[in-house]
Amino acid sequence: MTGTSIVRTHGLTKHYGATVALRDLDLEVERGEVFGYLGPNGAGKTTTLRLLMGLLRPTSGAAEVDGLDAWHDSVEVRRRVGYLSGEPALYPKLTGAQHVDFLGHLRGTDGRLAAKRFAERLDLDLGRPSRELSKGNRQKLALVLALMSLPDLLVLDEPTGGLDPLAQQEFQAIVRETTGEGRSVLLSSHVLSEVQRVADRVGVLREGRLIAVDRLATLRERSLHHIRATFADAVEPLTFAGVPGVRDLQVHDHSMSCSAPETALDAVIKEVGRHTVLDFECAEAELEETFLAYYEKEAVHAP
Numbered sequence: 001m002t003g004t005s006i007v008r009t010h011g012l013t014k015h016y017g018a019t020v021a022l023r024d025l026d027l028e029v030e031r032g033e034v035f036g037y038l039g040p041n042g043a044g045k046t047t048t049l050r051l052l053m054g055l056l057r058p059t060s061g062a063a064e065v066d067g068l069d070a071w072h073d074s075v076e077v078r079r080r081v082g083y084l085s086g087e088p089a090l091y092p093k094l095t096g097a098q099h100v101d102f103l104g105h106l107r108g109t110d111g112r113l114a115a116k117r118f119a120e121r122l123d124l125d126l127g128r129p130s131r132e133l134s135k136g137n138r139q140k141l142a143l144v145l146a147l148m149s150l151p152d153l154l155v156l157d158e159p160t161g162g163l164d165p166l167a168q169q170e171f172q173a174i175v176r177e178t179t180g181e182g183r184s185v186l187l188s189s190h191v192l193s194e195v196q197r198v199a200d201r202v203g204v205l206r207e208g209r210l211i212a213v214d215r216l217a218t219l220r221e222r223s224l225h226h227i228r229a230t231f232a233d234a235v236e237p238l239t240f241a242g243v244p245g246v247r248d249l250q251v252h253d254h255s256m257s258c259s260a261p262e263t264a265l266d267a268v269i270k271e272v273g274r275h276t277v278l279d280f281e282c283a284e285a286e287l288e289e290t291f292l293a294y295y296e297k298e299a300v301h302a303p
């Protein structure tokens, strides 16, 4: 294991009977980074995270967390990692504070002060039994429990589900501070917009395969924009077809529509500006669409 990776998997594969949930995954999460692990429902994200936590045994391949084998050293892995499962298990009768005490006792660390601080930031009352908490507040409590021991690695399965926008913002700030302190975060989501504010790198999983890993900054440069323009006069398709990076170009008489990455926008707009413009629209596509536009082909044809 290299000194900079806190998570490393080699050929990690998981079958559930005839279902192949994860195929041959090679994934690295570096120390000090936030890695956004994206994929639609059923892509295999939860399976990956459960394999990393030693809660599932790989069918083949292996996962290392902080230099430990995730399956054979699972007790130590779970002691070191702050894990938020997709369906957090809470004790209905215990208050938030009692959960904090109980977990601190199990882990042999006193996280009370940190838990109190995180609860205040997320506007969570630790004095109420978990059965009285709303879905969003239960999620906040589960987050506080994952965060409170200030672990070197946080593994968070869909952490912002059910959180209101203010709590989401605070959560994002906490995640950024975590990496500022040199710790790492692996964050799964089916929505890119949830991770794009915090992730340094993003990996996309589809049908159990990792189809792309890229720095968010690179992805942003490639980020597709949808452009539409209506002109006073008919335009020549060729003038736009010649702009490098332009895709899905359609020119009908007085109107033009196309998609273009951020890096091609200036050239497209200059070309548009050579005509008399009646109407103009330019909107950034969802990053998911960008991913699919650039990576789907590779994935479909991957062996």
Ligand SMILES: Nc1ncnc2c1ncn2[C@@H]1O[C@H](COP(=O)(O)OP(=O)(O)OP(=O)(O)O)[C@@H](O)[C@H]1O
Residues within 6 Å of the ligand: 016, 019, 020, 021, 039, 040, 041, 042, 043, 044, 045, 046, 047, 048, 086, 190
């Ligand atoms: N215990 C299980 N037994 C059988 N199949 C399973 C089991 N757990 C998951 N699967 C299947 O494995 C595949 C991957 O599921 P997984 O839960 O890892 O995906 P996911 O990306 O986390 O999706 P979601 O966001 O919906 O949880 C799916 O086809 C799912 O139906």
